[in-house]
Amino acid sequence: MMILAVNPGSTSTKIAAFNDELCLWKKTIEHPTYEISSFNRVSQQYNYRVKAILEILGEMACQLNEFDAMVGRGGLLKPIPGGTYLVDEELVEELHDPPGGEHASNLGGVIAYYLAKQVNIPAYIVDPVSVDELDPVARLSGHPELPRTSLSHALNMKAVARKVAEEIGSTYEQVNLILAHLGSGFSVAPHRKGKMIDVNNAVNEGPFSPERCGTLPARLLIKQCFSGKYNEEQMLTYLNKEGGMYSYLGTKDVRKALAKLAEGDQKTKLVLEAMCYQIAKEIGAMSTVLYGQVDRIVLTGGLAHSQYITDKIIERVSFIAPVMVAPGEEEMESLALGALRVLRGEEQPKFYHSIDHLKVAAGDR
Numbered sequence: 001m002m003i004l005a006v007n008p009g010s011t012s013t014k015i016a017a018f019n020d021e022l023c024l025w026k027k028t029i030e031h032p033t034y035e036i037s038s039f040n041r042v043s044q045q046y047n048y049r050v051k052a053i054l055e056i057l058g059e060m061a062c063q064l065n066e067f068d069a070m071v072g073r074g075g076l077l078k079p080i081p082g083g084t085y086l087v088d089e090e091l092v093e094e095l096h097d098p099p100g101g102e103h104a105s106n107l108g109g110v111i112a113y114y115l116a117k118q119v120n121i122p123a124y125i126v127d128p129v130s131v132d133e134l135d136p137v138a139r140l141s142g143h144p145e146l147p148r149t150s151l152s153h154a155l156n157m158k159a160v161a162r163k164v165a166e167e168i169g170s171t172y173e174q175v176n177l178i179l180a181h182l183g184s185g186f187s188v189a190p191h192r193k194g195k196m197i198d199v200n201n202a203v204n205e206g207p208f209s210p211e212r213c214g215t216l217p218a219r220l221l222i223k224q225c226f227s228g229k230y231n232e233e234q235m236l237t238y239l240n241k242e243g244g245m246y247s248y249l250g251t252k253d254v255r256k257a258l259a260k261l262a263e264g265d266q267k268t269k270l271v272l273e274a275m276c277y278q279i280a281k282e283i284g285a286m287s288t289v290l291y292g293q294v295d296r297i298v299l300t301g302g303l304a305h306s307q308y309i310t311d312k313i314i315e316r317v318s319f320i321a322p323v324m325v326a327p328g329e330e331e332m333e334s335l336a337l338g339a340l341r342v343l344r345g346e347e348q349p350k351f352y353h354s355i356d357h358l359k360v361a362a363g364d365r
């Protein structure tokens with residue numbers, strides 16, 4: 001089976017061709033800021049990104065009609081269970097103006113759909129960021145007007161979880177895992193027998209990350225919002241683009257912070273230790289969600305490349321369960337494998353519009 005995977009990020013579009021599990025090639029198209037910032041809305045970038053994709057297909061001497069399916073990263077949709085979703089006209093409409101707002105990944109399904117339509121093959125999205133499998137008890141925040149919701153690195157976490165389960169001679173549906181995706185943003189989630197039953201919302205809560213604040217002292221945050229110094233958009237940037245490690249150290253690049261640490265910088269040492277401390281604390285909290293019955297803890301994402309970071313976390317959490325490290329992310333492979341499971345009939349495709357989103361959002365499965 002030939003599959004084309006499309007993963008639009010905020011400053012790049014990744015595309016990859018697969019023959020079954022085998023990646024034939026993978027390309028990253030970088031989009032210069034001056035080009036990407038000329039669009040007011042993500043959906044307006046469609047022609048711009050497709051043109052770049054078709055150029056790459058031309059360079060790779062690849063025709064659309066060589067593929068059996070297209071697959072794209074899904075976006076900020078309504079709460080849905082994990083899985084592979086067929087992209088149809090209705091889902092494309094939702095992705096054009098998604099309920100969760102602007103996110104580059106909204107374009108993944110749209111691009112896959114229109115490319116697939118040209119050659120009459122199916123298009124899918126897999127485990128979008130809005131995957132919501134939270135238990136009902138995990139949804140209460142402390143105020144009914146402010147429910148906890150699920151936005152996470154579900155695609156990479158679920159793919160890594162499947163691999164880990166296989167490595168330990170089991171299946172995703174049979175094991176209890178805690179996954180910590182440690183990238184520019186963080187997701188820490190307990191996966192109970194194939195369901196992600198809680199997670200820190202990666203743009204709202206949890207440990208601070210290279211660019212995000214995570215959970216903040218609520219009263220101080222309210223004061224900041226009403227200080228007159230910031231409007232709403234600036235506060236969102238404050239929280240999610242210029243918070244976390246960046247707000248302390250002026251860099252979002254953990255490699256640069258580690259270089260400062262190696263020079264003996266004490267502030268950097270404190271901030272990196274605090275970040276690892278918060279990650280470990282979140283993992284500890286999630287172990288209670290699983291009543292301590294954890295088969296493995298898994299550290300993944302860009303930061304898991306660093307032994308300094310993983311050692312600092314492991315020394316605090318290894319009493320809970322053995323820890324495995326799966327550095328980086330395999331989003332392109334995860335997309336292709338999600339499509340492949342459906343093409344091979346190992347999994348049924350899901351249909352976005354047949355999901356009762358209100359039930360999902362209430363944790364009623």
Ligand SMILES: Nc1ncnc2c1ncn2[C@@H]1O[C@H](COP(=O)(O)OP(=O)(O)OP(=O)(O)O)[C@@H](O)[C@H]1O
Pocket residue numbers: 153182183184185186210252253254255256301302303304305306328329
């Ligand atoms: N070898 C490494 N050692 C330490 N940190 C690293 C290493 N490689 C990447 N990182 C850090 O990982 C972070 C980016 O992670 P990653 O590439 O997973 O994220 P992303 O795709 O930008 O975001 P996200 O995973 O949140 O979608 C950066 O802070 C980067 O400095």
Ligand SMILES: CCCC(=O)O
Pocket residue numbers: 129151152153185202203
């Ligand atoms: C919300 C998870 C994906 C992201 O960090 O953008």
